[in-house]
Amino acid sequence: xxxxxxxxxxxxxxxxxxxxxxxxxxYYKLSAQSxxxxxxxxxxxxxxxxxxxxxxxxxxxxxxxxxxxNIFKKIVPKSKRKRFSKKSSKVSVSYINLTTNDLxxxxxxxxxxxxxxxxxxxxxxxxxxxTMEFTCKW
Amino acid sequence: MNLTAKSNSNKLLIHRxxxxxxxxxxxxxxxxxxxxxxxxxxxxxxKFNYQAKQIAQSLFDDYLDHSHEYQxxxxxxxxxxxxxxxxxxxxxxxLQTKGIEKHRVSKIYFAQQLIGQIETPxxxxxxxxxxxxxxxxxxxxxxxxxxxxxxxxxxTKSLKLRGGVxxxxxxxxxxxxxETLLLGxxxxxxxxxxxxxxxxxxxxxxxENAKLTELLDENPRYASSMVRxxxxxxxxxxxxIERLKRDSIKDISKLLSNKSELELLTIDKNRIKxxxxxxxxxxxxxxxKYAKKRHFKLLGSGVDVKVEKKL
Numbered sequence: 005x006x007x008x009x010x011x012x013x014x015x016x017x018x019x020x021x022x023x024x025x026x027x028x029x030x031y032y033k034l035s036a037q038s039x040x041x042x043x044x045x046x047x048x049x050x051x052x053x054x055x056x057x058x059x060x061x062x063x064x065x066x067x068x069x070x071x072x073x074n075i076f077k078k079i080v081p082k083s084k085r086k087r088f089s090k091k092s093s094k095v096s097v098s099y100i101n102l103t104t105n106d107l108x109x110x111x112x113x114x115x116x117x118x119x120x121x122x123x124x125x126x127x128x129x130x131x132x133x134x135t136m137e138f139t140c141k142w
Numbered sequence: 143m144n145l146t147a148k149s150n151s152n153k154l155l156i157h158r159x160x161x162x163x164x165x166x167x168x169x170x171x172x173x174x175x176x177x178x179x180x181x182x183x184x185x186x187x188x189k190f191n192y193q194a195k196q197i198a199q200s201l202f203d204d205y206l207d208h209s210h211e212y213q214x215x216x217x218x219x220x221x222x223x224x225x226x227x228x229x230x231x232x233x234x235x236x237l238q239t240k241g242i243e244k245h246r247v248s249k250i251y252f253a254q255q256l257i258g259q260i261e262t263p264x265x266x267x268x269x270x271x272x273x274x275x276x277x278x279x280x281x282x283x284x285x286x287x288x289x290x291x292x293x294x295x296x297x298t299k300s301l302k303l304r305g306g307v308x309x310x311x312x313x314x315x316x317x318x319x320x321e322t323l324l325l326g327x328x329x330x331x332x333x334x335x336x337x338x339x340x341x342x343x344x345x346x347x348x349x350e351n352a353k354l355t356e357l358l359d360e361n362p363r364y365a366s367s368m369v370r371x372x373x374x375x376x377x378x379x380x381x382x383i384e385r386l387k388r389d390s391i392k393d394i395s396k397l398l399s400n401k402s403e404l405e406l407l408t409i410d411k412n413r414i415k416x417x418x419x420x421x422x423x424x425x426x427x428x429x430x431k432y433a434k435k436r437h438f439k440l441l442g443s444g445v446d447v448k449v450e451k452k453l
Contacts, residue, residue, distance in 0.1 A: 022329035029336030060377035
């Protein structure tokens with residue numbers, strides 16, 4: 005193809021290149037759409053899983069929990085605490101002669117603390133006298 | 143004298159009675175005689191060529207046949223503006239009859255542009271000559287030219303020509319220049335918009351990508367879906383059951399009032415159980431009703447209401 009032919013079909017060549025440019029642009033847009041459709045859901049799922057893991061870990065594997073459970077040692081007078089045992093990441097506590105107020109106080113603390121309640125036992129012995137024992141881990 | 147193209151010349155004077163060209167195998171510039179254009183010189187108070195070109199058509203209103211489309215060439219000549227009107231279709235048709243293909247024509251010049259180079263008449267064929275009359279190049283029959291005048295020849299090789307016009311891609315192509323510009327612009331705009339859109343679409347997940355990268359930088363282990371699933375499968379049930387335990391205890395606490403007391407509450411691996419002592423049957427039924435609403439299973443009857451829920 006010599007220069008003359010190129011010159012002769014200058015318009016067609018320009019049109020061909022601009023049309024190719026338009027096609028390339030369109031193809032680029034389609035591939036971008038397909039890339040986003042394929043990846044957006046995957047990325048969002050990965051993010052939500054990681055965020056979920058982080059939040060679970062923060063909630064159920066909190067580092068300060070071992071210290072926070074010590075509150076069950078002091079929450080009622082020593083005379084009402086029958087047993088307090090903390091080993092590794094497990095705590096077992098039992099109380100006697102608890103009043104309704106004591107019981108509510110301990111229950112609230114227990115329910116608001118991010119630990120797994122393995123066992124809980126509350127029993128009424130007489131009017132306004134309860135026993136309570138629980139085992140929790142974290 | 144014959145002014146038709148020599149084999150090694152790239153300029154050719156075009157006039158009505160020229161001889162046909164055979165086997166033209168290279169591009170040429172053509173010089174049109176006044177037979178192919180109309181010339182007007184005007185003194186106008188305009189500064190730029192494009193301004194002069196804008197009024198060119200109106201200047202020729204009275205001189206041209208409006209059934210044809212004309213093209214205009216304008217250039218500054220001394221203190222005036224020189225306007226040339228020509229019909230490219232007619233020129234093209236004429237060139238075809240003389241064996242000159244349109245794509246062989248590089249540039250078109252007008253004899254008027256030779257004004258400084260034509261001092262004596264130039265014989266273009268046996269019957270006519272190009273003559274400079276009052277600075278207008280005109281074709282004059284030789285009959286009316288003084289016999290004593292000596293004619294010059296036009297040395298096309300040494301001609302210095304400037305400001306010609308291109309044949310116009312409109313005539314060299316299947317697609318006109320106007321259509322090319324229009325379609326080319328549309329395609330370019332469409333392509334540009336598509337590229338822009340594509341870039342914008344790709345960019346739309348860049349935030350998510352950045353966030354994911356940041357999260358993975360902090361914990362590279364989470365890049366593996368197996369690791370994520372394993373951790374989630376460990377914590378999801380814990381979260382679900384612990385929430386259920388707490389919600390159930392809160393529900394049981396709502397069953398208590400001054401007419402009912404908690405006797406027993408136990409939570410073990412699989413279930414939560416409670417025994418509530420009601421003061422009377424009505425309270426007991428109310429407790430039972432509420433407990434059922436909260437998806438507890440009712441066990442026993444009478445004032446000792448036993449409720450149970452599987453974890």
